[in-house]
Amino acid sequence: MTRDANIQAQERFGAAMNSGKLEEFDDIVAVDCVDHDPGPGQGPGPQGFKDLFTDLRSSFPDLHLEVEHLTATDNDVAFAYTVTGTHQGPLMGHPPTGRAIKIRGMQIGRFEDGKLVERWGSSDEPGHAHPTRTDPAAMKIIRALATGAAAGAAGTTALNTLTYLDMVWRARPASSTPEATVKKLADVTGVKIPGNDEERTNRLAGLGPLTGLVVGIGVGAALGFTREAGYRPGLLASSLAAAAGALIGGNGPMTVLGITDPRTWSPADWASDIIPHLAYGIVTSAALHALDPPAASRPH
Structure with a gap:
């Protein structure tokens, strides 16, 4: 796949996350996708991403991914991002606090045939206001x-x-x-x-x-x-x-x-x-x- 196609696939992933149309992951994530840095309780493949973001969006209905800088090759897409949202639903046993979060991070994704097959990610958790921390x-x-x-x-x-x-x-x-x-x-x-x-x-x-x-x-x-x-x-x-x-x-x-x-x-x-x-x-x-x-x- 070309560099532009990989960027387009990554943009579709972000749009699905922001809109809540998580069924789009079936066309973007390979069944055997390997996530080296999965979220809490995340399972394999596209279903794992759908379950993860279903839970996150129930906790943060206004969850939003903003890409700040992106670079790509014919195989990989790397980008820096900011995720924002408001804690309005239960999260890992914690009741909603109404507090806003802001998480900065970086991600690298490897694509084959227009689908994400491998992912690495890192987020700057110490730098954001965690909703379950002391008020x-x-x-x-x-x-x-x-x-x-x-x-x-x-x-x-x-x-x-x-x-x-x-x-x-x-x-x-x-x-x-x-x-x-x-x-x-x-x-x-x-x-x-x-x-x-x-x-x-x-x-x-x-x-x-x-x-x-x-x-x-x-x-x-x-x-x-x-x-x-x-x-x-x-x-x-x-x-x-x-x-x-x-x-x-x-x-x-x-x-x-x-x-x-x-x-x-x-x-x-x-x-x-x-x-x-x-x-x-x-x-x-x-x-x-x-x-x-x-x-x-x-x-x-």
């Missing part, structure tokens, strides 16, 4: 939560540091309210802390401070989420919001469970609680602003 919107939320959690961890470190310095300065003992809160919560919910008396006491000593970490990191993650949602207050407002969130998250359960009553606190008690939480708010807010700057100051 960018979900990734933004995950990134916002992680950024906020990191900022909250920094703020918690500041809170703990000031608390320990206060213990050193005033020679006061560590607060037992976190452990008492965990113990009371376990009693109320019926959760048994395992071990003998000494082991339970030791476990409570570890669980108590962990609740503070959970609150500090959790408040930071919540602030990160609200920033992603569009609420981006200034440094002062976000510092106060973080401090208030940590105060409520830390003291709220203790008050509800009857471990402490803020109404009975002395001025020194209030100072020893509020000042570290203000430090938490300032450091958390500053870290969050540094890790997630306003859109106007982000690099483009």
Whole structure:
């Protein structure tokens, strides 16, 4: 066959793929055609191509092949292409996402008597937006939560540091309210802390401070989420919001469970609680602003 005839056969193949007239493959693909790079589950010969593109077109009804550059000889046709489509139907067990795909690739086909008898192909999968990959919107939320959690961890470190310095300065003992809160919560919910008396006491000593970490990191993650949602207050407002969130998250359960009553606190008690939480708010807010700057100051 001549070069022009081979090009015409390849163009018919692309037209059949784009139009969905897949029965055309019976006249274009040899029965014993060898595909060295078949698609998922693709069988032999023209029927294999028909089945493959039937499945693909059910997943991507607007599937379209665009040839960007083509060269041919009396035996072979080689071309670079782009395939586009929208994921509107199930694909290998994945539900439709509505996302667009764009796949670039290259193909070489060998023709005899006007039919494709051998094929090699390669597509640039890392370079296209795969419809089953994680949704960018979900990734933004995950990134916002992680950024906020990191900022909250920094703020918690500041809170703990000031608390320990206060213990050193005033020679006061560590607060037992976190452990008492965990113990009371376990009693109320019926959760048994395992071990003998000494082991339970030791476990409570570890669980108590962990609740503070959970609150500090959790408040930071919540602030990160609200920033992603569009609420981006200034440094002062976000510092106060973080401090208030940590105060409520830390003291709220203790008050509800009857471990402490803020109404009975002395001025020194209030100072020893509020000042570290203000430090938490300032450091958390500053870290969050540094890790997630306003859109106007982000690099483009």
